[in-house]
Amino acid sequence: MAALEVSITNDLEKRIAEAFEVFDHSGDKTVDVREVGTIIRSLGCCPSEAEVQEVIVRVEDQETSGSVHLAQFLPVVAQIISEYKLQPASPEELLKAFQTLDKENKGYLDREFLTKAMMEEGEPFTQEEIDEMMAVAVDPVNGTIPYEFYINQIMINIQPNIYSLIPKVEEVQKRKLGEGLIESDLMK
Template structure:
């Protein structure tokens, strides 16, 4: 599988189920089927995979995946190996519910159980990992209790955890793949087994002839 970019070809190497799931998710962001997405969408794409990346993390991955021939976009063929590595090395794991509750207790010293929308927007846009306007808007749709017009813990944590998969968790899939021997090793094991079986049959045949 490959993608052509103005005279040169970028290969898309899909080696396992994890790679395929990442490529399938990328397709949701690649509306023109150009095998690339704009720079501004890389962070949203990474978070949609369940990677809890900061803006600095996003920039690091973009730097590793940069190609001078496509300066304003990022090709899946270049992003894929760097993203797969994140899963296999367990980088950017999601926070647990307990950790999130502990963090938001710090934002709510009076223990009201909810936060003002303007305050949450200020925290996420101007402090720590800074959300851009698009990310903030998408996040607040899920985080706000529209009856009270407040952000309560349950809504907020559900919004933060909405990308964490259960049985389809890509981190779990990466663990499974890491435990599987590479194809050449499988072929070597099969060859050795067949050889051993052949030697046993030859030995049994020789023993029968001697008897």
């Protein structure tokens, strides 16, 4: 396969490339296609498995099936993020979801009840995902999940949101476009 050029022109693309490179174990700007979901999630995006599969269809290398090159991955994921797709739920959306499950308005959920709901409703969580959540969510004193506290915990631990880079990228693009227009006017 011919070497593909990768041009990184802004902070958003830099963050995507850095996340990709963590999984590029051979240093050839490729990753195993099975890592695509993990890379996207490491950026703070929240795709469903179906959405991950849609991305894979767009980025998988046709010559070497099973791999993804950064040159194919970068523009697709940058576009998805620039369109504000795959964003995590807001604290308000999370609270509403927990309150919907809390039929008795207790302010907490039982571990067993939430585990069952997460494994049987919507897109099922894996046991590993549930274990990770429960490690943070469960009150060690009474074994319940006080969901407002849990929501606050996960919001504190979120790294700077990748979607916050979009306005800066758009501003730079507008400035470059304006400079291009000025240059073309000078050429007349």
